[in-house]
Amino acid sequence: xxxxxxxxxxxxxxxKAVSESLYAAANVAYRETGHDLDAHWFPVLRYLQVRxxxxxxxxxxxxxxxxxxxxxxAAKLRAQGWITRRADRSDARRGVLELSxxxxxxxxxxxxxxxxxxxxxxxxxxxxxxxxxxxxxxxxADIASxxxxxxxxxxxxxxxxxxxxxxxxxxxxxxxxxxxxxEWLQRWFTLEDVDRAVLGDPQTHVIEPGGAILFATLDGEVxxxxxxxxxxxxxxxxxxxxxxxxxxxxxxxxxxxxxxxAEFERRRGRTLFLESSKRLGPAxxxxxxxxxxxxxxxxxxxxxxxxxxxxxxxPGKTAGRRAKAAPRKHLRVVGR
Amino acid sequence: xxxxxxxxxxxxxxxKAVSESLYAAANVAYRETGHDLDAHWFPVLRYLQVRxxxxxxxxxxxxxxxxxxxxxxAAKLRAQGWITRRADRSDARRGVLELSxxxxxxxxxxxxxxxxxxxxxxxxxxxxxxxxxxxxxxxxADIASxxxxxxxxxxxxxxxxxxxxxxxxxxxxxxxxxxxxxEWLQRWFTLEDVDRAVLGDPQTHVIEPGGAILFATLDGEVxxxxxxxxxxxxxxxxxxxxxxxxxxxxxxxxxxxxxxxAEFERRRGRTLFLESSKRLGPAxxxxxxxxxxxxxxxxxxxxxxxxxxxxxxxPGKTAGRRAKAAPRKHLRVVGR
DNA sequence: CGCAGTAACGTAAGCACTTACGTAATTGCC
DNA sequence: GGCAATTACGTAAGTGCTTACGTTACTGCG
Numbered sequence: 080x081x082x083x084x085x086x087x088x089x090x091x092x093x094x095k096a097v098s099e100s101l102y103a104a105a106n107v108a109y110r111e112t113g114h115d116l117d118a119h120w121f122p123v124l125r126y127l128q129v130r131x132x133x134x135x136x137x138x139x140x141x142x143x144x145x146x147x148x149x150x151x152x153a154a155k156l157r158a159q160g161w162i163t164r165r166a167d168r169s170d171a172r173r174g175v176l177e178l179s180x181x182x183x184x185x186x187x188x189x190x191x192x193x194x195x196x197x198x199x200x201x202x203x204x205x206x207x208x209x210x211x212x213x214x215x216x217x218x219x220a221d222i223a224s225x226x227x228x229x230x231x232x233x234x235x236x237x238x239x240x241x242x243x244x245x246x247x248x249x250x251x252x253x254x255x256x257x258x259x260x261x262e263w264l265q266r267w268f269t270l271e272d273v274d275r276a277v278l279g280d281p282q283t284h285v286i287e288p289g290g291a292i293l294f295a296t297l298d299g300e301v302x303x304x305x306x307x308x309x310x311x312x313x314x315x316x317x318x319x320x321x322x323x324x325x326x327x328x329x330x331x332x333x334x335x336x337x338x339x340x341a342e343f344e345r346r347r348g349r350t351l352f353l354e355s356s357k358r359l360g361p362a363x364x365x366x367x368x369x370x371x372x373x374x375x376x377x378x379x380x381x382x383x384x385x386x387x388x389x390x391x392x393x394p395g396k397t398a399g400r401r402a403k404a405a406p407r408k409h410l411r412v413v414g415r
Numbered sequence: 416x417x418x419x420x421x422x423x424x425x426x427x428x429x430x431k432a433v434s435e436s437l438y439a440a441a442n443v444a445y446r447e448t449g450h451d452l453d454a455h456w457f458p459v460l461r462y463l464q465v466r467x468x469x470x471x472x473x474x475x476x477x478x479x480x481x482x483x484x485x486x487x488x489a490a491k492l493r494a495q496g497w498i499t500r501r502a503d504r505s506d507a508r509r510g511v512l513e514l515s516x517x518x519x520x521x522x523x524x525x526x527x528x529x530x531x532x533x534x535x536x537x538x539x540x541x542x543x544x545x546x547x548x549x550x551x552x553x554x555x556a557d558i559a560s561x562x563x564x565x566x567x568x569x570x571x572x573x574x575x576x577x578x579x580x581x582x583x584x585x586x587x588x589x590x591x592x593x594x595x596x597x598e599w600l601q602r603w604f605t606l607e608d609v610d611r612a613v614l615g616d617p618q619t620h621v622i623e624p625g626g627a628i629l630f631a632t633l634d635g636e637v638x639x640x641x642x643x644x645x646x647x648x649x650x651x652x653x654x655x656x657x658x659x660x661x662x663x664x665x666x667x668x669x670x671x672x673x674x675x676x677a678e679f680e681r682r683r684g685r686t687l688f689l690e691s692s693k694r695l696g697p698a699x700x701x702x703x704x705x706x707x708x709x710x711x712x713x714x715x716x717x718x719x720x721x722x723x724x725x726x727x728x729x730p731g732k733t734a735g736r737r738a739k740a741a742p743r744k745h746l747r748v749v750g751r
Numbered sequence: 752c753g754c755a756g757t758a759a760c761g762t763a764a765g766c767a768c769t770t771a772c773g774t775a776a777t778t779g780c781c
Numbered sequence: 782g783g784c785a786a787t788t789a790c791g792t793a794a795g796t797g798c799t800t801a802c803g804t805t806a807c808t809g810c811g
Contacts, residue, residue, distance in 0.1 A: 081462055081477040087536035088529055091437040092458050095768085096479055098430035105427065119797070122428050126417055136759060141417040143432055148798055150761060172759040172806045193424055200423035214550065431798085455767065472789060484768055486790060508776045508789040 083216065093215055100219075100227075105196055108231045112192050114185070120161075123152055124178070127162065128186045128324050131266045132177040134167065190325030191238035194300055199230035241298035243331050245338045248281070248292040255301040256281050256292060259321035267358060268385045277319065281306070290315070291342040295322065295331040302326040305335035307342045313349035317392075320362065332362070336369045340392065354378060354386035366390055419552065429551055436555075436563075441532055444567045448528050450521070456497075459488055460514070463498065464522045464660050467602040468513040470503065526661030527574035530636055535566035577634035579667050581674045584617070584628040591637040592617050592628060595657040603694060604721045613655065617642070626651070627678040631658065631667040638662040641671035643678045649685035653707075653728075656698065668698070672705045676728065690714060690722035702726055 082089035105118035116124070122142035127133060130141075135153060139146040153176055156162045161182040167173040178186070203226070206217040221227040257278040264270050277284045285292055288309045295303035303322035310316050317339050322331045343351045353371060355362060367373075371390035378389040418425035441454035452460070458478035463469060466477075471489060475482040489512055492498045497518040503509040514522065539562070542553040557563040593614040600606050613620045621628055624645045631639035639658035646652050653675050658667045679687045689707060691698060703709075707726040714725040 080479055081466075082458060082479060085457075085461060087533040087540070088461075089458065090536055091434045091441065091454060092478065092480075094430045094434035094437070098427045098434060099769085101427040101430070118427060122418060122421075122425065125421060125424075130417075134759080135761095142428065143416055143418060145799065146760065147762080147800085150759095151797085154761090170759080170807070174760080197423045200426055204423070435799085470789075471791090475790095481769065482790060483770085483792080486792090487768085490791090506777070506789080510790080 080219075090215075093219070097215060097219060101200070104227050104231060107228055108192055108196055108235065111232065112235060114189060114192060116161075116185070120152065120156065123149060123156070124161065124182070124186060127176060127178045128183070129262055129266060132175045134173045134175060136173075138176070184328075187324060187327035190302065190323060190327075190329075191235055191297075193325055194238055194297075195231045195234035198234045199227055202230060203227055238298050238300075243302075243329060243334055244296045245334050246294045246296055248286055249294070250282060252294055252301055253281050255294065256304050256306075256319070259301075259304050259323060260319050262324070263321050267356070271382075271384055273382045277306075277308075289346070291339070292319075293335055293338045293342070295335050297326065297329070297331075302329075303331040303335055305339050307339045307351075309346075313347075315343050315346070315348045315351045317343075317351060317353040332365050333369070336365060340369065343392070351392035352378065353390050353392075354381055354383055355388040355390065356385050357387055363388065363390075370394060416555075426551075429555070433551060433555060437536070440563050440567065443564055444528055444532055444571065447568065448571060450525060450528060452497075452521070456488065456492065459485060459492070460497065460518070460522060463512060463514045464519070465598060465602065468511045470509045470511060472509075474512070520664075523660060523663035526638065526659060526663075526665075527571055527633075529661055530574055530633075531567045531570035534570045535563055538566060539563055574634050574636075579638075579665060579670055580632045581670050582630045582632055584622055585630070586618060588630055588637055589617055591630065592640050592642075592655070595637075595640050595659060596655050598660070599657050603692070607718075607720055609718045613642075613644075625682070627675070628655075629671055629674045629678070631671050633662065633665070633667075638665075639667040639671055641675050643675045643687075645682075649683075651679050651682070651684045651687045653679075653687060653689040653702075668701050669705070672701060676705065679728070687728035688714065689726050689728075690717055690719055691724040691726065692721050693723055699724065699726075706730060 082093055102118040105121075109116055109118065122144070123138055126138050126141055133141075135149050136146050139149040142149075153162060153164070157164060160179055162176050163179055164174045164176055167175050203217055203221040204214045206214075206221070221230075260274070260278050261270065264274055281292055285306050285308055290309045291307040293305050293307075294301050295305075303326065304319065305317065305321070306319040308316040308318050317336075320332065320335060320339075322335075340351070352374075353366060355366070357363070367390075370392055372393050374389040374391050376389070377387065381389075418428055438454040441457075445452055445454065458480070459474055462474050462477055469477075471485050472482050475485040478485075489498060489500070493500060496515055498512050499515055500510045500512055503511050539553055539557040540550045542550075542557070557566075596610070596614050597606065600610055617628055621642050621644060626645045627643040629641050629643075630637050631641075639662065640655065641653070641657070642655040644652040644654050653672075656668065656671060658671075676687070688710075689702060691702065693699070703726075706728055708729050710725040710727050712725070713723065717725075
């Protein structure tokens with residue numbers, strides 16, 4: 080192509096073309112996997128998914144676009160039922176955009192597609208090696224030959240067939256432990272000092288005192304984590320359970336919970352408790368079905384500001400589990 | 416920025432944003448240096464400059480855009496006097512777009528700006544190192560901080576102050592010798608076998624037989640070249656003179672011509688001739704002012720199909736040079 | 752407390768492309 | 782040599798952004 084000979088001068092044109100091809104490739108992947116959304120919506124929808132309800136200007140600033148762009152897209156998404164808008168009671172100028180429950184459910188299933196796109200794109204970029212121009216050239220070649228699209232397809236097929244694995248702590252996965260937890264903490268609460276300490280150095284704060292950290296992986300991709308903290312001899316806390324948005328509903332949370340309980344039992348612990356919040360409805364359901372029962376009073380001397388739920392593990396109480404798990408059956412099929 | 420955390424998934428958005436920022440940065444550079452054109456025109460204008468007159472679909476295919484895009488831009492450029500359109504007599508559907516003389520003159524001066532943009536962009540891309548994502552991040556940082564714009568400015572300032580240097584043959588510059596000549600040969604004629612041989616391996620075809628190759632450089636950038644070929648003992652040919660489009664009118668051709676004549680004289684040659692074409696008006700003027708006189712008959716046994724001009728160097732005939740050079744004075748000031 | 756300055760949007764219009772479509776000329780093929 | 786298929790390319794309309802502008806609400810400062 081003529082522009083290749085023009086070096087960096089044609090970068091603008093080529094970047095734009097590659098950008099558009101990437102949107103198109105992503106859209107093909109969405110369509111093929113039965114997801115009805117447009118790649119251009121990704122920044123806004125993903126922001127709302129990860130960070131929770133937000134105003135137009137907040138989103139615009141975060142994704143690097145102008146507020147009219149977000150405003151117009153929001154109107155369209157609102158018309159299609161993806162998002163809702165309510166007034167901000169503290170500031171009448173501002174509106175709060177929020178994913179509809181339906182959209183939230185849809186997005187929670189997109190993990191494998193996103194992961195497939197990410198892998199294919201990373202592979203294409205890496206093939207170029209060295210410079211930006213080389214990487215761009217490799218991208219263009221992959222797009223022109225259809226290799227990018229084929230790669231997305233095959234990665235997605237692999238991910239859909241893959242099973243969730245539970246793996247023990249690995250120091251090189253410490254950043255995943257932090258990333259996954261920071262994501263939901265920022266969304267639902269704020270990072271407290273206890274969190275920062277534990278997440279920043281899990282080795283010394285969790286592993287060395289006699290606790291454990293488990294990772295849920297799907298085809299090598301870390302998509303969830305959970306920790307068992309040793310509080311006192313025989314007393315353990317289940318904590319830092321996090322599953323990546325986009326991979327929810329595949330059973331990772333259940334597997335992590337079972338894994339942590341197994342770790343607790345391997346240590347012959349006496350007491351296993353957890354602290355959580357009423358706001359985290361689906362998580363509480365999971366804990367209940369896993370054998371945790373609500374404790375009437377809040378835990379004395381809790382280290383979390385946010386904790387208004389205190390649950391304790393009672394091995395006998397796993398009866399509800401099978402019943403709760405049943406309606407999830409079709410999800411498991413999709414997930415595996 | 417939020418999108419940075421999304422890895423390759425946000426590549427489309429980021430590429431588009433960087434693309435638009437690059438257009439904007441280039442436009443700032445054009446405006447600051449007093450050039451009245453839009454960065455979006457670059458692919459079309461540059462194609463016409465380098466390859467010569469072309470049809471809408473040919474350009475569209477070459478620059479990777481759709482024909483309506485080129486068609487619409489062509490209409491705009493035609494209205495502004497940048498290009499003209501005439502009918503293709505062999506195919507009534509097709510039109511032939513051609514740069515106006517004025518546009519050609521403007522584009523011939525853009526070399527330093529283009530070079531400055533290229534250098535700044537290359538530096539930004541290199542700062543990221545490794546992967547496409549890193550390079551992109553570096554780009555975004557440079558754009559946000561204004562460093563890219565500042566770099567373009569300072570590179571341009573350097574280039575405008577720089578003088579043209581004439582350097583002897585260096586084997587690592589052989590690709591420049593080829594590139595510069597292929598560019599104009601493809602535009603004005605076609606590559607003949609003689610050309611391919613000489614350009615592909617100048618060492619054995621030019622240097623070793625006792626000839627010479629000179630390069631014109633501006634601040635380290637190779638922008639022109641010219642060769643002295645040894646035809647027989649004492650008989651030399653001036654050939655393969657080429658100056659990059661974008662750097663014309665800065666006196667590089669004159670300097671190369673003088674340099675080659677000096678090489679000829681250093682070798683105590685008897686005869687120095689050249690072959691050219693009537694179609695290359697400005698080049699013929701240069702040769703005339705440099706002391707070459709037209710020979711009435713074509714050269715017997717010419718190796719070029721395209722040659723319809725045969726000139727011979729006569730040392731006394733350099734009188735016209737000063738007169739011809741005079742109106743160029745302001746150009747030299749700009750060029751240095 | 753009043754009121755300039757600023758912030759949060761929404762709307763309109765523009766821009767650089769695209770896809771869709773129509774028309775006229777050329778090519779290919781029996 | 783005739784006619785279907787293809788090609789060149791203009792026009793219209795759509796898209797995903799942008800800039801420009803206006804309205805309403807909030808904020809800070811004398």
